[in-house]
Amino acid sequence: MDSKKKGLNTICTHEGQLEDKQHRGAVSPLYMGTSYAFEDVDVKRYPRYFNTPNQVGLAKKIAALEHAEAALIFGSGMAAISTALMAFLKAGDHIVLQNMLYGGTYNLVTEEFEKFGISYSFTDGLAASDFESKIQENTKVIYIETPSNPLLTITDIGAISQIAKKHGLVSMIDNTFASPVNQNPIDFSIDVVIHSATKYMGGHSDICAGAVASTQEHMERIFGLAKNLGGSLSDYTVWLLERSIKTMGIRVRAQNVNAQHMAEYLESNGDIEAVYYPGLKNHPDYELAKSQMKGFGGMLSFELKEGLDASQFQKNLKLIKSSMSLAGIESTVLSPTQTSHALLSAEERKKQGIKDGLIRFSVGIEEPEDLIADIEQALKVVGNLQLQ
Ligand SMILES: *Cc1c(COP(=O)(O)O)cnc(C)c1O
Numbered sequence: 001m002d003s004k005k006k007g008l009n010t011i012c013t014h015e016g017q018l019e020d021k022q023h024r025g026a027v028s029p030l031y032m033g034t035s036y037a038f039e040d041v042d043v044k045r046y047p048r049y050f051n052t053p054n055q056v057g058l059a060k061k062i063a064a065l066e067h068a069e070a071a072l073i074f075g076s077g078m079a080a081i082s083t084a085l086m087a088f089l090k091a092g093d094h095i096v097l098q099n100m101l102y103g104g105t106y107n108l109v110t111e112e113f114e115k116f117g118i119s120y121s122f123t124d125g126l127a128a129s130d131f132e133s134k135i136q137e138n139t140k141v142i143y144i145e146t147p148s149n150p151l152l153t154i155t156d157i158g159a160i161s162q163i164a165k166k167h168g169l170v171s172m173i174d175n176t177f178a179s180p181v182n183q184n185p186i187d188f189s190i191d192v193v194i195h196s197a198t199k200y201m202g203g204h205s206d207i208c209a210g211a212v213a214s215t216q217e218h219m220e221r222i223f224g225l226a227k228n229l230g231g232s233l234s235d236y237t238v239w240l241l242e243r244s245i246k247t248m249g250i251r252v253r254a255q256n257v258n259a260q261h262m263a264e265y266l267e268s269n270g271d272i273e274a275v276y277y278p279g280l281k282n283h284p285d286y287e288l289a290k291s292q293m294k295g296f297g298g299m300l301s302f303e304l305k306e307g308l309d310a311s312q313f314q315k316n317l318k319l320i321k322s323s324m325s326l327a328g329i330e331s332t333v334l335s336p337t338q339t340s341h342a343l344l345s346a347e348e349r350k351k352q353g354i355k356d357g358l359i360r361f362s363v364g365i366e367e368p369e370d371l372i373a374d375i376e377q378a379l380k381v382v383g384n385l386q387l388q
Contacts, residue, residue, distance in 0.1 A: 009249040070219040096139055103343065152277060182256065202240075317333065
């Protein structure tokens with residue numbers, strides 16, 4: 001199937017599906033085998049070689065979703081990120097990374113790279129010049145994440161891929177927050193696209209997985225390291241993830257609509273100091289987001305007005321739960337200062353613009369009226385606390 005000619009939901013539903021020849025069932029059969037007869041000398045199927053029937057089928061679907069030639073599925077987003085990075089970096093090399101990054105990626109770089117002799121620079125800002133100014137003679141990779149966590153900043157994907165091409169670097173993006181529904185970086189000439197499939201691809205808060213998509217040539221290099229590191233995903237979870245992705249298009253599009261609705265509501269609410277959502281016209285990068293995204297996504301963040309207690313607010317929400325993760329069909333909130341960015345110093349958080357009262361909101365598929373009612377009753381409680 002030429003995936004470029006097929007629409008999103010058709011790819012989600014059909015691409016890479018395995019045929020049940022034995023019983024003609026409607027879904028992919030699940031092959032849990034770890035042992036297969038040699039089909040020929042080149043094909044030795046084994047789960048850690050990323051080539052069981054279910055792994056290969058799902059990889060095709062993810063490659064098609066990202067307009068890539070090939071993909072691999074990993075046991076977590078961090079397995080995908082670490083394998084992709086290390087496949088292109090060796091002792092003596094240097095990498096340029098954007099300053100706003102997922103906490104786990106930041107930890108990987110700052111806690112592990114030095115012992116492998118890999119040096120790194122974080123940008124000061126997100127402009128193309130901020131990236132270019134950090135490039136050194138030994139730079140090999142440039143790494144971005146857009147929209148970013150937790151302030152939903154936008155990085156210019158096309159500008160970064162051009163800089164990478166100009167300097168002969170491999171460009172990589174963490175595309176988790178957008179999902180392939182809202183953003184396809186390969187269309188903007190990015191080399192390697194990475195996902196935590198734990199988030200929108202899984203979408204039901206019950207799968208931990210990751211994925212990398214790129215050209216055949218790059219994926220062969222990544223596979224070369226992946227089989228040695230051993231970060232493949234078990235076939236049962238592969239099968240569950242395939243099922244989850246079938247509804248990814250409709251889920252994420254519903255979350256786009258709900259997040260826009262909630263962002264506009266929060267912006268109009270007098271108890272809210274600031275709302276960060278790329279779909280709001282006053283977001284500093286609204287036009288850029290519009291030019292590179294098909295939808296603005298289901299993630300936003302906001303701050304309560306001075307004097308309103310953000311942690312009491314979260315405790316008093318009833319429908320919307322506090323949760324470490326994101327991107328499920330259920331709405332959740334999190335305080336970056338207390339969780340995802342707790343390891344950063346107060347100084348570092350301030351530099352990144354993350355205030356203590358910031359609340360990250362992963363908008364689900366519930367009816368927006370019910371989400372609003374929940375927020376209003378919680379605001380009322382914290383308003384009364386302020387008066388006491
Ligand atoms: C969750 C997340 C990751 C890490 O994924 P895991 O599946 O938890 O390993 C990486 N990047 C982003 C943007 C994430 O949200």
